[in-house]
Amino acid sequence: MNSKPNIPVTILSGFLGSGKTTLLNHILNNKENLYVAVLVNDMASVNVDAAILSSTNVNGQDMIQLQNGCICCQLRGELITQVESMAIRVPPPDVIVVECSGVSQPRRIAQGFAESNDSQKRLSKLDSMVTVVDATRFLSDVQSNEIVTQRDEWIKVERIKKKDTTRIVDLLVDQIEFADVIILNKCDLISKEEKIKVLSLMRQFNPKAIIRETSYGRIAVKEVLMTGLFGSEPEKFSLVCQNDVLHTDISSFIFKSEKLFNGERLHNLIRGWKSEKIIRSKGKIFVGEKDKIKLYYWSYAGNLLQLQEPPPFCDWNNESNEKSVTEIVFIGFSLIQPAISKVVESCLLTDEEMKNMNEIKNPIVPLPDPNQAVQIAEEKVRKKWMKIALMLSIGTIVWNMIEGSLSISFATEDESISLLGFGIDAIVEVVSAVLVFIGLKFHKTKYSLKMKEKSFQKIISFSISLLLLLLSIGTLVVSILTLVNRETPHSTLPGLIISAISISLMFFLYSLKVKSSVILQNDMLAADASCSLACILLSIVLFIGSILYELVSSLWFIDSATGICISLLIGYDGGKYLVNNFKKVVNKDISFFDEYCCGGGFDSKFYQYFQQKEYTAAGTYHFVI
Numbered sequence: 001m002n003s004k005p006n007i008p009v010t011i012l013s014g015f016l017g018s019g020k021t022t023l024l025n026h027i028l029n030n031k032e033n034l035y036v037a038v039l040v041n042d043m044a045s046v047n048v049d050a051a052i053l054s055s056t057n058v059n060g061q062d063m064i065q066l067q068n069g070c071i072c073c074q075l076r077g078e079l080i081t082q083v084e085s086m087a088i089r090v091p092p093p094d095v096i097v098v099e100c101s102g103v104s105q106p107r108r109i110a111q112g113f114a115e116s117n118d119s120q121k122r123l124s125k126l127d128s129m130v131t132v133v134d135a136t137r138f139l140s141d142v143q144s145n146e147i148v149t150q151r152d153e154w155i156k157v158e159r160i161k162k163k164d165t166t167r168i169v170d171l172l173v174d175q176i177e178f179a180d181v182i183i184l185n186k187c188d189l190i191s192k193e194e195k196i197k198v199l200s201l202m203r204q205f206n207p208k209a210i211i212r213e214t215s216y217g218r219i220a221v222k223e224v225l226m227t228g229l230f231g232s233e234p235e236k237f238s239l240v241c242q243n244d245v246l247h248t249d250i251s252s253f254i255f256k257s258e259k260l261f262n263g264e265r266l267h268n269l270i271r272g273w274k275s276e277k278i279i280r281s282k283g284k285i286f287v288g289e290k291d292k293i294k295l296y297y298w299s300y301a302g303n304l305l306q307l308q309e310p311p312p313f314c315d316w317n318n319e320s321n322e323k324s325v326t327e328i329v330f331i332g333f334s335l336i337q338p339a340i341s342k343v344v345e346s347c348l349l350t351d352e353e354m355k356n357m358n359e360i361k362n363p364i365v366p367l368p369d370p371n372q373a374v375q376i377a378e379e380k381v382r383k384k385w386m387k388i389a390l391m392l393s394i395g396t397i398v399w400n401m402i403e404g405s406l407s408i409s410f411a412t413e414d415e416s417i418s419l420l421g422f423g424i425d426a427i428v429e430v431v432s433a434v435l436v437f438i439g440l441k442f443h444k445t446k447y448s449l450k451m452k453e454k455s456f457q458k459i460i461s462f463s464i465s466l467l468l469l470l471l472s473i474g475t476l477v478v479s480i481l482t483l484v485n486r487e488t489p490h491s492t493l494p495g496l497i498i499s500a501i502s503i504s505l506m507f508f509l510y511s512l513k514v515k516s517s518v519i520l521q522n523d524m525l526a527a528d529a530s531c532s533l534a535c536i537l538l539s540i541v542l543f544i545g546s547i548l549y550e551l552v553s554s555l556w557f558i559d560s561a562t563g564i565c566i567s568l569l570i571g572y573d574g575g576k577y578l579v580n581n582f583k584k585v586v587n588k589d590i591s592f593f594d595e596y597c598c599g600g601g602f603d604s605k606f607y608q609y610f611q612q613k614e615y616t617a618a619g620t621y622h623f624v625i
Helices: 020-029 048-054 076-087 106-114 118-123 138-142 152-157 168-177 192-205 263-271 337-345 351-355 370-414 417-442 451-484 493-520 523-551 558-586 604-614
Strands: 007-014 036-042 063-067 095-099 124-134 181-185 210-213 250-257 278-289 292-301 304-308 326-333
Touching: 007 020, 007 076, 007 106, 020 036, 020 095, 020 181, 036 076, 076 095, 076 106, 076 118, 076 124, 106 124, 106 168, 118 124, 124 168, 138 168, 138 192, 168 192, 168 292, 181 192, 192 210, 192 250, 192 278, 192 326, 250 337, 263 278, 263 304, 326 337, 370 417, 370 493, 370 523, 417 451, 417 493, 417 523, 417 558, 451 523, 451 558, 493 523, 523 558
Parallel strands: 007 095, 007 124, 036 063, 036 095, 124 181, 181 210
Antiparallel strands: 250 326, 278 292, 278 326, 292 304
């Protein structure tokens, strides 16, 4: 494969209205001789950011749109495969820029790259995480306890659902603390004093990041692209106290103690914690519990203090022989260190309690680390839907065997060509379901799909398409012959009954197949769902044709005309799917296909519906939260 190895990838994140697209437009207008490929993610069904970029200064072939989902979750596997498809182009781009939606979590996107396979890692690498921050809203957002559904403009643009309980401050903190480069945009709209305060707080949040002030996103391209700032090693948790701040009202300090905490007193402290001066606090704490020592992650933001399970990226080890040292950093306005330390120290174990550790109770139930908890929950959901997909395949096989045998039997007896075509289609549906069952059973569907697994799915999808085309040709030929010979069926009543039952049952199976294909991002399931939709459409055609013939028997041509309609629908669907996939092969596009074949593309609305229904704005499953 002729490809440029390790193409740098820049992740561009930031809230709605912070100026991400403005910054990206500036980069594309001032990229000099760099070949910049762009991937734009938008939660909306119409990718507005992509439309702006494509209408100005980026070639359509150099930009890929990912919409109806968030790349930090349900489109994370799609992001990796799209980056790979960009990297293998000839010539390859010098750099790839990924513009995230406003509700994306950079940490989870980086995790997706870390979980990619070896071939993908050889083609591309994370170069830097860039976060754009709106200087005019930072101070209010960082002290807010709002959730995303409380902002009307976010609900409209980011397609946020009412069930989403993600907090504004949590998203903001995640984007800032994980950034390599922070772009403080709209600096011309705030006073010098407010700018100093914002910069001081940011420096406290992320002492290692490069912070740049901008207006209208104007910045030297070398400050953002190909900086090589993203570390190759897993992130290590560290507490850094930045004392050389610009604003005298902003301060920070680290609380340290080798003593263990009393779980009951700490629990009461957390429940009653209130502070107007502390903006952010985080760290590790150790709690004594009988003959054990429990480790927790202390996190405070947006007036909410929580104890969580240790993040997976931390190198804490409470089982080592080293002493368990509690470390908590406090950041805020005019902090009085002795007073805060005294409150925290009141929760430490006394010397007497240390001697009687077996009597110590710990009522604390830590919250799971948000990123790890979502990942575990998502894996459970995928396993659940993998089982459902297998059951759907079995159900499809059983029903279509019954439907096909009955249809062919009645068609032979009543000489009904439409019912015969319908019965043959049911047999094709059986073959399709069997292929999908084999694919699901012997090839595990992972979130970041491996190339060989994608290839296997494409083979099965192509096989289903060819079956549809063969069925179409056979049905069309027989229908035309019966029409020329003016042959009429003895009765179409069996077709009326079978098609009525098929419409209701197959629609139920179809809706579940669409849902499972969206959740599992599985080409085979999507193709099989399309076949089910074709069966529904055929059932409707057969139902209408049978009714017309039963009501007006003089319409001798209805049965043959119905058969022709059925064959054309099947042929159109199979042919369109083959053409779409052929184009993707030519363009080296290995992504989860986004144009569905059956029903003339009617089913794409169903896919969009389930994309929007099953996921939150932050990209997690509604039933995970």
